[in-house]
Every structure is written in C-alpha cells, then in structure tokens.
Amino acid sequence: MATTLPSLHSLLLTTFLLSLSSLFTPSLSSTDSFVYSGCSQIKYPRNSPYESNLDSLLTSLVNSATYNSYDKFTVMGSSQQDVIYGLYQCRADLSMPDCATCVARSVSHLGVLCSQNCGGGVQLQGCFVKYDNTSFFGVEDKTVVLKKCGPSVGYATEAMNGRDLVLGSMGGATGAYRVGGSTDVQGVAQCVGDLNGGQCQDCLSEAIRRLKSDCGTAVYGDMYLAKCYARYSTSGAHGYSQSNDSSHTEGEKTFALIIGLLAGVALLIIFLTFIRKIFGGEGK
Numbered sequence: 321m322a323t324t325l326p327s328l329h330s331l332l333l334t335t336f337l338l339s340l341s342s343l344f345t346p347s348l349s350s351t352d353s354f355v356y357s358g359c360s361q362i363k364y365p366r367n368s369p370y371e372s373n374l375d376s377l378l379t380s381l382v383n384s385a386t387y388n389s390y391d392k393f394t395v396m397g398s399s400q401q402d403v404i405y406g407l408y409q410c411r412a413d414l415s416m417p418d419c420a421t422c423v424a425r426s427v428s429h430l431g432v433l434c435s436q437n438c439g440g441g442v443q444l445q446g447c448f449v450k451y452d453n454t455s456f457f458g459v460e461d462k463t464v465v466l467k468k469c470g471p472s473v474g475y476a477t478e479a480m481n482g483r484d485l486v487l488g489s490m491g492g493a494t495g496a497y498r499v500g501g502s503t504d505v506q507g508v509a510q511c512v513g514d515l516n517g518g519q520c521q522d523c524l525s526e527a528i529r530r531l532k533s534d535c536g537t538a539v540y541g542d543m544y545l546a547k548c549y550a551r552y553s554t555s556g557a558h559g560y561s562q563s564n565d566s567s568h569t570e571g572e573k574t575f576a577l578i579i580g581l582l583a584g585v586a587l588l589i590i591f592l593t594f595i596r597k598i599f600g601g602e603g604k
Contacts, residue, residue: 351411351418351446352425356466356544360439360452369402370438370453377406377451378427384408385423385447386416390513392457406451409512412497414446422447443544448512460519461546462526468542469535479504479554480537487552491528496520509550523548 364370373395384391385408392407408426410419426442426449434440439452443466450456473479486500486507493500496515500507509527511520527543527550535541540553 351414351422351444353445354429355443355445355542357429357433357442358440358465359434359437362438362453363436364438366436369397369399370404371436373397373402373404374451377404378430381406381408381449382420382424382427385410385420389414389416389419392514394455401453404451404453405455405457406449407457407512407514408447408449409510410447411445411508411510413499419447423449443549457514458516458519459547460515460523462523462548463546464530464543465546466542466544467530467534468540469538470540472537473539473554474537476537479539483507483552483554484532487528487532487550490550491525494521498524505552505554507550507552509548511548515547520548524550 364374377393377395380393380395381391384393389410389412390408392405395404395406397403408423410422414422422444426444426447429442429444430440430449430451433442439450439454441448441450482502482505486502486505489500490498490507490509494517496511496513498509509524511523515523523545527545527548530545531541531543531550531552534543539555540551542551543549
C-alpha cells in the first residue's frame with residue numbers, strides 16, 4: 321500500500337502552528353525544579369484507612385502552604401498502623417503563592433513517584449515535602465541524600481577564598497534560613513522547621529563541612545542532608561535567584577506578553593502572505 325505524503329501546505333501550516341505555540345508555552349520556574357525524591361519500601365493496600373489518611377494529610381499540607389512557609393501534621397487512625405506524619409518546608413524567601421504552588425507540585429510528584437508507599441519525600445528547588453508512618457518530627461538526621469559538585473576551577477585561590485568566607489559566614493549565622501554572598505560567590509542554607517536551634521546548627525555545620533571537603537575546588541556545590549542543605553555558586557555558575565527579584569515585576573511580565581502576541585501576529589501575517597503567493601502561483 322502506498323504511503324500518502326503530507327502536502328507542502330499542511331507541512332507549512334503544522335510548522336507554523338508549532339512555532340507559534342512555543343511562544344506561549346510557560347517554562348518551569350527554578351522554584352519548581354526537581355532536586356530529588358525517595359520512597360519507603362513498605363507499601364499500603366489500596367482503599368485502606370492509611371490511604372484515606374494520606375489523602376487527608378497531603379490536602380492539609382497544600383492548604384497550609386497558602387499561609388505558612390512551614391507546617392507539620394499528624395493524622396490519627398483507628399489503629400497505630402494507620403497513623404501518618406507529614407510536613408513541608410518552603411524556602412524562606414518565597415512568597416505565599418509561590419510556596420503553595422511549590423508544595424502542590426511536590427505533592428503531585430509524590431502521587432506518581434511514591435504511589436502506595438507508606439513513606440515518601442520530594443525536594444524541589446523551593447520546597448521540601450515528606451510523610452511517613454513513623455514520626456520523624458524533631459529527629460536530627462545528617463544522612464547525605466544528594467551531593468552535586470560542579471567542574472573544578474583548579475587553583476583559583478581568590479574564588480575559593482571567597483567561597484570559604486561565604487560558607488563560613490553562613491555557618492556562623494543564626495536562624496533556620498541563611499544566605500551569604502559577595503561579588504562572585506553566593507550561598508544559601510536552610511534547615512527543616514521541626515529541628516530546634518542546636519540541631520539546626522549541627523546539621524548545617526555538617527552540610528557545610530561536607531560541601532567544602534567533598535566538592536573541593538568546584539565552581540558550585542549542593543549538599544543535601546536529610547534535614548538541611550547548604551549550597552554555593554561561584555561566578556554565577558549555579559545562581560540562586562530570589563522569588564521577589566525586582567527584575568520580574570508584573571509590568572515587565574505584561575510587556576513580555578504583549579511582545580509575544582505582536583510577534584505571533586507578525587508571523588501570522590507573513591505566513592498568510594506566503595500562502596496567498598503559493599495559491600496565486602498555482603492558479604496561473
């Protein structure tokens with residue numbers, strides 16, 4: 321059987337529509353970018369009390385994220401095996417809408433990645449969500465979950481000295497969320513909100529120590545422990561933008577949208593003119 325090839329007109333139309341649609345495809349923000357996930361080995365049966373409690377827990381996490389950057393919940397069951405614990409932690413510089421969006425996206429990831437698992441956790445760039453059938457609230461855990469080191473800058477003493485100063489300032493600071501930076505180096509660190517001050521300091525000290533020892537002279541490094549993380553970037557290699565950056569104002573977003581619409585209209589006019597010439601030539 322012969323294969324019917326698409327006409328030139330249909331190919332041009334398809335190409336145009338794909339090009340035009342790409343103008344309006346939203347890009348995934350850095351806040352929602354996936355970092356890591358993990359699921360427990362134990363499974364729960366479908367339509368069980370545990371599944372119902374998990375649905376209630378995740379709904380509570382998403383709802384709470386609209387007005388709190390951190391919260392934890394315990395959902396009780398008729399038996400101990402149906403009790404479930406969960407929390408979320410947004411990056412402290414996020415607005416409440418961004419926090420809520422990040423937590424909702426994390427919960428969506430959990431539904432796919434940890435389907436029917438009694439425990440699971442997801443870390444996105446802007447937030448962390450975890451649940452389990454065993455309480456982990458207030459338990460310090462310095463297990464390395466993820467380590468990422470960029471390429472080495474070699475013996476760039478100035479860059480590494482700047483990196484060490486930034487990491488040192490974050491290690492010596494107080495609070496669960498810490499940022500540091502200079503002209504060429506930026507850093508950020510945060511603990512999960514269920515840790516007390518001493519536990520947070522201990523966790524971040526370990527993350528920073530591991531970051532320096534394991535990543536050496538890398539241009540950037542990420543060290544995620546189970547209850548905290550520390551990150552740095554030199555010369556903008558792996559920058560950390562804040563959600564309230566003044567360069568992303570509503571006015572500029574509107575302007576960009578208008579420019580995109582005008583570009584789409586211009587492409588449409590060019591396309592229609594081209595098609596008219598083709599049909600005009602075939603009619604002669």
